[in-house]
Amino acid sequence: MSLSGKKVVVITGASQGIGAALVKEYADRGYAVVATSRGISPVPAPDVVTVRGDIADRATAERVAAAAIERFGRIDTLVNNAGIFIAKPFTEYTQDDYEAVTGVNLDGFFRITQLAVAQMVRQGSGHLVQIGTSLAEHADASVTSVLAALTKGGLQSATKALAIEYAARGIRSNAVALGVIETRSPDAYDDALARLHPLGRLGEISDVVDAILYLENAPFVTGEILHVDGGQSAGH
Template identity: 60%
Template sequence: METRKVAVITGGSQGIGAGLVEAYRRHGYAVVANSRNIAASDDALIRNVQGDISDPSVASTVIQTAVDTFGRVDTLVNNAGVFIAKPFLDYTHDDYDNALRVNLGGFFHITQQAVAQMSAQGTGHVVNVTTTLVENANSSVPSALASLTKGGLAAVVKSLAIEYAARGIRFNAVSPGIIKTPLHAVEAHPTYAALHPVGRMGNIDDVVHGVLYLEQAPFVTGEFLHVDGGQSAGN
C-alpha cells in the first residue's frame, strides 16, 4: 500500500470536492476526504474523516489517517471553503470570523501537516481552489471577504512554490469561475452564466480537469490555472 499514490481532499462530501474524490480514485489513487458531514465510504481505498477542517486537531487527524492507512500523502487539494456574497458594509463579525477560520485556517493547519509528510517523502503536490474573483472583481458579485481570504490562498502559492521547489514539493492553484454546485440556486443559473464570456456556468468536471492537469504536469509549480469561462481574459 505504501507505493500507491494518496490524495487528501478537503470539502469532499459534495460539489467540486466529491468530483475530485471520484476522479482521483479513477486515476488509481487512494483518497482521504474530509468534510463536516461526510459519511463513511464502502470503497476500501477511500477513508472519510468527519470534522471541521479549521480545527487543527481535525487537520492532524486527516493527515494521520492518510499516513496510518495508506503510508503517505502525495497530493493535498485544499478545496473546502465558504463564499459569502454581501455588500462590504453588510458583513458581520461572524461572517468575517467564519471566512478566516475556514478559508485560511482550513488551509493553514492541514497544509503544514501535509508538507511535513511530503518533506519526509521528498515529493508532493498541493493545490488550492480559489476563485477568479480574487483577480477579476465583478460589480455583479460582491466578494470582498472571498477576495480577502481566497486571495491569501492564491498569494501563498508562489511563496511556497519557491520555498519548497528544491525539495520536490509543488504548489499550484485553480481559480474557478461560477460553478454549478448545490451552493447556487437553479433559478440563478442564467444570471451567473451571463457573467462568463463563454455564456455558461462551469461544471464540476471543468474544475476537476484543471486540478488533474496540474497533477500530471510535474514541471508546473507556482501557477494559477483559470477555469473561469474567459472571465480572467476580460469582458
Template identity: 40%
Template sequence: MKEKTIIVTGASTGIGNAIVKLFIEKGSNVIMNSSNKERLEKAYKELGEPSNVIPVVGDIANRETGRELVRVALENFGRIDVLINNAGIFAPKPFSEVEEEDLDRFFNINFKGTYFTSQAVIPQMQKQQKGTILNMGTVLVDHAIAGFPASAAVSSKGAIHTFTRQLAAEYGKDNIKVNTISPGIIRSPLQGKIGVEDADSLAGLHLLNRIGETQEIAETAYYLAHADFVTGETINVAGGHTIGHAI
C-alpha cells in the first residue's frame, strides 16, 4: 500500500483513527474525515501533521461530503485506491420507543453515508480499473442480543451488509472489490457513548473471552485493502462472537 491513496471516514477517534495510523505506517497517502472539526484537528496534530495526510471535515450524511473527499484526494494525490466507510453511529433503544427521527438518523449516517460516499469514488476506481471499498458492519446483524435492544441501529447496519454484496456483484467486472468488516465488542470511545462503563465485562460474548482492540480491526482493513481475490464478503473480527459464547 506504499503511496496508495486511502480515504477513511470517521477517522478522528477509535477504529477509524487506528486505521489511519496503520496506513500511514505503511506509507499510504490518507484523506481522513470526521464531522467533528475539533476532534479531527486534534487527531491530525497528534499524528504530527504529516504532508501525506489531509483532514477533511464533513458529515457523510451529506452527499456533498463524499464528492469533496474525492476532489481532495484527486487534487493532491491523483488517484483513489481504497475507501474505508468507517463513520457511523450506534446506540441501543427499545423497539417500542423508536421514533421516525431515530430511524432517519441511523439510516442517514450509517447507510446513506456509506452509499453516497461509495457512489462518489466508484467513477475514479472504474477509470483505474482497480479499487477497494470497505464497509463497517456489526456482528449483531447475524447474532442479536436480547438484552441489547438496537433494532434501528442494527437494521441500518444490515442494509450495509446487503449493499456490500450487491455492489461487489455490480462492479467485479471493473476489478473493484467490496467487503464488510464486522467487529465484535471493541475497546473504543463508542462503548462509553452507548453507556458501557466497563467494556471488558462483555468479554464472555466472545469465545476468546476478551474484547477486541482497534488495532485488530485496522489490521483486517489493511489486509482487505490489498487482497485482490476477496470480494462481497463479510469478515467477522469478533473473537468467535457469531459462533458461540464463553461462560
C-alpha cells in the first residue's frame, strides 16, 4: 500500500468527461489519485493531487510520475485516458492535425507509461489501462479517421505487447475500445452517431467507467481489448 495506506491511480485527460468521472469513482473507492490535464484545477481533497500540463510534453509526464511517487510512494494503476480525435478525409489532414493527434495519443502515452511501468516493476505489481477506439479494428466509411486508427490502433497493439512483456513481473495491461460516447450536451448529430452502434444509442460515460473498474478488479485479465461500443465491432 502507499504512504497514505491507499492504492494509487494516475489518470490523464482528467479535467472533464471520462477522465473527471474516473477521478471521482476511484477517489470514492478509496484510491489516492493523481490527475492531470492542460486545464485541470486543484481539488480540495487530501488524497487527490492535480498536475496541470500537456501530457504530450515529456516534462509533464515526469512531473506527474514524480508527484505520485513523492506524495504517495507508488503507482498502482495508470489510466491513459488523454486523447484527441479528428475525423477528416485522409488527404485533408494538416501537419498541425497530425502533430496534435500523435502528440497526445502517442507521445502522451509513451513517457508516462515508461515512468509508471518502471515504478510498477520496483513494486512488483501494477495495472495499465489504455483508451482506444473500435474504429482502429473496424473501419467505417462514414467516419473517416485514419489518425485515430494510426494512434489508437497503435496503443491497442502496445497494450498486448506490454501485457506479455510484464506479465511475469505482476503488471497487467488492458484497453477499452470505445464507440461514440456522449460526453457533452446532445445535439443534432447524435441520431446519426447513434446509428453507428447496433444497440442504437450513444455510449454513456458510466459505461466506460464501469468497464475500467471491471478491468481494475479482474486480476486474471491482461492483454484484453474490451469493446465498449454498442456492438459496433461485432458488425452491422
